[in-house]
Amino acid sequence: MTDLRKSDRLIKLGLLMIAFSAISALFVITLFIFEQGGPIMFKYGLKSFIFGQDWYPSEKIFGLWPMIVGSLMVTLGALIIGVPLGLATAIFLAEFSSRRLARILKPVIELLAGIPSVVYGFLGLMFLIPFIRENLGGPGLSVLAASIILGIMILPTVISISLDSIRAVPDCYREGSIALGATRWQTVRMVVLPAARSGILAAIILGMGRAIGETMAVIMVAGNAAEIPSSILQPVRTLTSNIALEMGYAAGEHRQALFATGVILFVIIMVLNTIANLTASRQGKR
Amino acid sequence: MKVEAGEYLIEVRNLNVFYGSFQALKDINLKLQAARITALIGPSGCGKSTFLRSLNRMNDLIDGARTEGEVFFEGKDIFSPETDLLELRRRVGMVFQRPNPFPLSIADNVTYGLRVHGQNDRAWLEERLYWSLQAVNLWDELKDRLKVNALELTGEQQQRLCLARLLALEPEVILMDEPCSALDPLATARIEDLMYELKKKYTIIIVTHNMQQAARVSDFTGYFLLGELVEFGETNEIFTKPKDPRTEDYITGRFG
Numbered sequence A: 001m002t003d004l005r006k007s008d009r010l011i012k013l014g015l016l017m018i019a020f021s022a023i024s025a026l027f028v029i030t031l032f033i034f035e036q037g038g039p040i041m042f043k044y045g046l047k048s049f050i051f052g053q054d055w056y057p058s059e060k061i062f063g064l065w066p067m068i069v070g071s072l073m074v075t076l077g078a079l080i081i082g083v084p085l086g087l088a089t090a091i092f093l094a095e096f097s098s099r100r101l102a103r104i105l106k107p108v109i110e111l112l113a114g115i116p117s118v119v120y121g122f123l124g125l126m127f128l129i130p131f132i133r134e135n136l137g138g139p140g141l142s143v144l145a146a147s148i149i150l151g152i153m154i155l156p157t158v159i160s161i162s163l164d165s166i167r168a169v170p171d172c173y174r175e176g177s178i179a180l181g182a183t184r185w186q187t188v189r190m191v192v193l194p195a196a197r198s199g200i201l202a203a204i205i206l207g208m209g210r211a212i213g214e215t216m217a218v219i220m221v222a223g224n225a226a227e228i229p230s231s232i233l234q235p236v237r238t239l240t241s242n243i244a245l246e247m248g249y250a251a252g253e254h255r256q257a258l259f260a261t262g263v264i265l266f267v268i269i270m271v272l273n274t275i276a277n278l279t280a281s282r283q284g285k286r
Numbered sequence B: 001m002k003v004e005a006g007e008y009l010i011e012v013r014n015l016n017v018f019y020g021s022f023q024a025l026k027d028i029n030l031k032l033q034a035a036r037i038t039a040l041i042g043p044s045g046c047g048k049s050t051f052l053r054s055l056n057r058m059n060d061l062i063d064g065a066r067t068e069g070e071v072f073f074e075g076k077d078i079f080s081p082e083t084d085l086l087e088l089r090r091r092v093g094m095v096f097q098r099p100n101p102f103p104l105s106i107a108d109n110v111t112y113g114l115r116v117h118g119q120n121d122r123a124w125l126e127e128r129l130y131w132s133l134q135a136v137n138l139w140d141e142l143k144d145r146l147k148v149n150a151l152e153l154t155g156e157q158q159q160r161l162c163l164a165r166l167l168a169l170e171p172e173v174i175l176m177d178e179p180c181s182a183l184d185p186l187a188t189a190r191i192e193d194l195m196y197e198l199k200k201k202y203t204i205i206i207v208t209h210n211m212q213q214a215a216r217v218s219d220f221t222g223y224f225l226l227g228e229l230v231e232f233g234e235t236n237e238i239f240t241k242p243k244d245p246r247t248e249d250y251i252t253g254r255f256g
């Protein structure tokens, strides 16, 4: 009896310590990034750092605006491509396909999430880039290419989470709707999707997180020019690419400026997450 | 063609329903009169719901369900290929055992059927909203809360709302599968009053496990046992002098 309680307490203490160290590790990392990247932002002025159009680290000109715009553009592009496709797939699998087909396809789709991102980048480089260059013009390496690759990469996340939330909608709603003479599609559109709204929103948020944080595949297909692209067929550089491309040789203030890039990325992700969570919880309450 | 009260509205001929190889309904023959309440009674699993769901072809949704025989509704076989299934379900509405309002506003619930059937005129929708909620005695209670999510209503209000949702579509038949089993006795009594009210305009078929309820509200009663319709007749007769000994056993509680 006493022994049991003792071991319980030990386990609790152990878990507490593990949880605490995990959280403090996150905290230390955050602190480190801000400590490394913060001072230089204030030295050169927050405004010029964020809104500066030019990035010439060797001349100590650190304007991150092109990369901020770049990250937002490819993330938005990825959502425009990935969300309708993913949602349509989830709706098909949940509502219209045979149960057997869904049972086969779902694991296959989840497998896509396990493919290393460098492979996606490589495939993009091999097939997508030449296709865009030859058919649409421009260098091929572009906002469009990055958006398409990222749109495909977020598919597994969007599909599996929205599929789960659509499946969680009780059948009695579907029955009620069909019994009123609604078609299957009307039922999905007017009852099932509204009922699954918060789960679908969560799927989009997670997809967005994946897109904005992805680095390797983007570096391979985006072209990485540090200027605001004039069209979606022009090259673009994202915040994550900016860090990964230059970290290898950066030193001194250049290095600090890359940490500052991390700070900006951190803040953008926090803001987007907060907005999304607020919308989700408000809709959940309704 | 409008079928007058007391005339036959629905005729079921040699109806057999199978789930896979299991036969849930065996050779059902039955005629139902318009503007009457018919109660279906019988022990669990004997096919009452299956029968009800045949009348608006909700069994079509079930994988492996197969139907043989004919159901004539106003003289037309509902299983014939010419049947407009969506229109059939508009005319033959269904209330379920557990109230299942959609997780939408009260107003959207009531107008749902109309919008689904392509009616989008706002004034008309509002008129139907008012009319339907009046018909189930919910208007006074809810007229200030029409934008509230229907899931916030009480069980009784939800069941009334589900009824209002049907009535908005001006159906001819209302199928009710144990509509009061999730309600308390007072709410049940009020729903029964409402059914009495609705009987003037609608043909009602109700499945119930509650003998008193069947005796109280219905004009006709059918007794199902193991997929067969053992006996069908006027409720008075069934409850006072049943012809089949099995029916007698059941209604006197000697069923075992």
Ligand SMILES: Nc1ncnc2c1ncn2[C@@H]1O[C@H](COP(=O)(O)OP(=O)(O)OP(=O)(O)O)[C@@H](O)[C@H]1O
Residues within 6 Å of the ligand: B019, B022, B024, B042, B043, B044, B045, B046, B047, B048, B049, B050, B051, B062
């Ligand atoms: N979807 C289905 N698949 C297979 N068998 C089914 C299905 N639905 C019902 N059955 C079977 O058909 C028989 C009749 O079921 P039904 O639901 O019509 O009975 P019921 O009289 O309504 O019962 P209860 O009073 O419990 O509601 C039961 O034996 C049941 O197990």
Ligand SMILES: [Mg+2]
Residues within 6 Å of the ligand: B048, B049, B050, B177
């Ligand atoms: Mg039943």
